[in-house]
Amino acid sequence: MNKFRLLLAALTVALVVRFGWHLYQMATQPAFISYRADLRRHQLRLYWKDERNRRFGSLEGLKKWLAAHQQKLVFAMNAGMFNPGYAPQGLFIEGSKVITPLDTTSGPGNFYLKPNGVLYLNTDTTAHICQTAAFRNDGQVAFATQSGPMLVVDGQIHPAFTRGSANRQIRNGVGILPNGHVLLAMSRTKISFYDFAEYFRQAGCRQALYLDGFVSRTYEHSSVQPQNDGDFGVIIGVTVPRR
Structure with missing residues (x-):
């Protein structure tokens, strides 16, 4: 030995x-930076602007704000695409209030590669991912972000993805595990859509959603060198109370 x-x-x-x-x-x-959030133990929510209407922007900006509000950031990443003014592209719901509406139109780019989808967190602390066409706001949605394309749809890889594709980027996304936990993940190196979707499918996710690409950053509290930078619109964060 x-x-x-x-x-x-x-x-x-x-x-x-x-x-x-x-x-x-x-x-x-490992090939991916990932976190499995148990919504019975962790708080998972979406962040865009603070109480003074200032955009958090970076992971460090969110971390400092949370610390000032007695919350410890455990894991965070950018949570969807945004326009040149850093406003969310497509649906964004915060605190049960619709900030930007659902986008059901068609267009160029990853966001519009149908089916695209919505990640939403209900007031009963459950998380869900559905195709955009299936989303209904029944008044129980606390937070939501729209993005695209879907990575995994009903247990199957998005039909537009090709095995062995040369289209490779750093990518981050989110999936729902069979036990209801939320799987957040970012690739450490450039990866194809197909291989990224396969990661979520093999983890057991029947629904998974792409969030963004080369701009992606991930904060992981336990990392020796956590990423704190970035310049984003909406951020998804996992927190616990500070002790």
């Missing part, structure tokens, strides 16, 4: 010397 540990340590040093610490980390870390 000691010989094995010495050999492993020597191999690690050799890889760091040969490729550098950053590339070594990329080679040895």
